[in-house]
Amino acid sequence: MDLHYPNGKKYVQMETVKKKATFAKNISYSNRGMTLESDLNETNVYYLEQGIAVIHKKPTPVQIVQVDYKSRSTAVIREAYFKQPSTTDYNGVYRGRYIDFEAKETQNATSFPLQNFHAHQIEHMKRIVDQNGICFVILRFAKTEEIFLLESQYLFIFWDRMILGGRKSIKKEEIEEVGHKILLGMQPRIDYINIINSLYQFEETE
Amino acid sequence: MDLHYPNGKKYVQMETVKKKATFAKNISYSNRGMTLESDLNETNVYYLEQGIAVIHKKPTPVQIVQVDYKSRSTAVIREAYFKQPSTTDYNGVYRGRYIDFEAKETQNATSFPLQNFHAHQIEHMKRIVDQNGICFVILRFAKTEEIFLLESQYLFIFWDRMILGGRKSIKKEEIEEVGHKILLGMQPRIDYINIINSLYQFEETE
Numbered sequence: 001m002d003l004h005y006p007n008g009k010k011y012v013q014m015e016t017v018k019k020k021a022t023f024a025k026n027i028s029y030s031n032r033g034m035t036l037e038s039d040l041n042e043t044n045v046y047y048l049e050q051g052i053a054v055i056h057k058k059p060t061p062v063q064i065v066q067v068d069y070k071s072r073s074t075a076v077i078r079e080a081y082f083k084q085p086s087t088t089d090y091n092g093v094y095r096g097r098y099i100d101f102e103a104k105e106t107q108n109a110t111s112f113p114l115q116n117f118h119a120h121q122i123e124h125m126k127r128i129v130d131q132n133g134i135c136f137v138i139l140r141f142a143k144t145e146e147i148f149l150l151e152s153q154y155l156f157i158f159w160d161r162m163i164l165g166g167r168k169s170i171k172k173e174e175i176e177e178v179g180h181k182i183l184l185g186m187q188p189r190i191d192y193i194n195i196i197n198s199l200y201q202f203e204e205t206e
Numbered sequence: 207m208d209l210h211y212p213n214g215k216k217y218v219q220m221e222t223v224k225k226k227a228t229f230a231k232n233i234s235y236s237n238r239g240m241t242l243e244s245d246l247n248e249t250n251v252y253y254l255e256q257g258i259a260v261i262h263k264k265p266t267p268v269q270i271v272q273v274d275y276k277s278r279s280t281a282v283i284r285e286a287y288f289k290q291p292s293t294t295d296y297n298g299v300y301r302g303r304y305i306d307f308e309a310k311e312t313q314n315a316t317s318f319p320l321q322n323f324h325a326h327q328i329e330h331m332k333r334i335v336d337q338n339g340i341c342f343v344i345l346r347f348a349k350t351e352e353i354f355l356l357e358s359q360y361l362f363i364f365w366d367r368m369i370l371g372g373r374k375s376i377k378k379e380e381i382e383e384v385g386h387k388i389l390l391g392m393q394p395r396i397d398y399i400n401i402i403n404s405l406y407q408f409e410e411t412e
Contacts, residue, residue, distance in 0.1 A: 048333065051333075051336060054330070054333045054337050054339070056293055058264050058265060059266065059268065059289075060265065060268070060270070061265040062265065062268050062283065062286070064266070064268075075287070076285065076287065077283065077286035077288070078284065078285070079283070080268070080282075080283035081282065081283065082281055082283070083265075087262055091297060091298075092297075092304070093304035093306070093337045093338070093339040094337065095337065096303060096337065096338030096339060097302060097304065098298070098302065098303065098304040098305075100299070127254065127257075127260045128299060130257060131300065133260070133299040133302060
C-alpha cells in the first residue's frame with residue numbers, strides 16, 4: 001500500500017488506522033465522496049465532545065411528496081426527491097463566530113473542477129462573507145489523499161475567472177499557493193479549526 | 207375577526223395583510239404550526255434580500271432507506287423515515303455572530319408545554335451557549351397570536367425545573383416576565399433581529 005504522509009509523523013500508527021478505516025469503509029460506504037464526509041463527521045464529533053466547536057452537517061434536502069401514515073406514530077415517506085442544496089453542507093459556531101463550509105473531492109490529479117459547486121452555493125458563501133462569517137471549502141484530492149482548506153474569497157476569484165470565460169477548474173498549484181494543507185490526523189481526523197485559529201483572531205472567551 | 211395589536215400601529219394595513227395571509231395559508235397549508243414557520247421563512251427571506259442576516263431553516267432530517275434510479279438523472283426516494291432532530295431548526299449568521307434558534311407554538315392559553323422540546327435539542331442549545339453563540343426560542347401562543355423571544359438560558363431554567371420534578375410547562379406570566387414580545391409586522395413579519403440588537407453588543411462592521 002502506497003501511503004503518502006509528507007510530514008512523516010506517526011507513520012506506523014497512521015497506517016494501522018488507515019487500514020482499519022479502509023476496511024470499515026468497504027463495508028459501510030459505496031459512494032464516492034464518503035471518505036471525506038465520514039472523516040469530517042468524525043472530526044465534528046470530536047470537536048463537539050471536546051467542547052471545541054459545534055459544527056454539524058445539514059440534513060440532505062428532500063422534497064417530500066407522499067407519506068403513508070401506517071399508525072399514529074409511524075410515518076413512511078413513499079415518494080420524495082432530492083433537492084439541489086442552496087446553501088453549504090456544514091455550519092456551526094466556534095468561539096461565538098459563525099463557521100460555514102462545503103467539502104468536495106476530486107479524482108483529478110492536477111486540478112479541482114469548479115463544477116463541484118453550484119452558483120447558488122457561491123452566492124450563499126458571498127452572503128456569509130458579507131455578514132463577516134468564516135467561510136471556506138475543504139478540497140480533497142482523492143488520488144494523493146491531500147486535503148486543503150481554501151478560504152471562500154479565493155474560491156470566488158477562481159469562480160469569477162470561469163464566469164468570465166476562463167478555465168473551469170482550479171489548478172492544484174493555485175490551491176497549494178493560496179490554500180492551506182491539512183494533514184490527516186488521528187484525533188481529530190481533519191483539523192480545520194487549527195487552520196482557522198491561524199487565520200482569524202478571536203477575542204478572549206468571556 | 208378579533209385582532210389584537212396592543213401597540214395600535216398600522217391597524218388597518220395589518221388587518222388587510224392578515225386576511226391575505228390567512229387566505230393564502232388556507233390554500234397552502236394544513237399543518238398546525240405552519241403559520242409560525244411560514245412567517246419565519248418570510249422574515250428570513252427579507253433579512254437575506256436586505257443583507258441584514260443569513261438565517262436558514264435546516265432541511266427536515268430524513269433516514270433514506272430505498273431509492274429508485276429510474277434514469278441517470280432522476281432518483282425517486284421510495285422508502286424513508288423522519289428522524290428526530292438533534293439540533294434546532296434555524297441557524298445562521300448576523301454580523302459575524304452565530305445565531306441558533308427553535309420555533310414552536312402552542313394552542314394552550316396560559317402556559318407553554320416543555321414537551322415541545324427534546325432533551326437533545328436542549329443539550330445542543332447548551333453547547334451553543336458554551337461556544338458563545340446567540341441562542342433562543344421563538345414561542346407562539348396560537349390563540350392570542352402572541353409571539354415571544356425567550357433566550358435559551360431562561361429555557362434551561364424552566365427545563366431543569368421540570369427535570370427536578372417541577373411543572374412540565376412554562377407559565378405565560380413567566381414568559382412575559384423574562385421573554386421579549388415580538389409584535390407581528392409587515393416587513394419583516396417577525397423581527398427577532400431587532401430584539402437581538404437590544405440584547406447584544408456588536409462590533410462595528412469592518
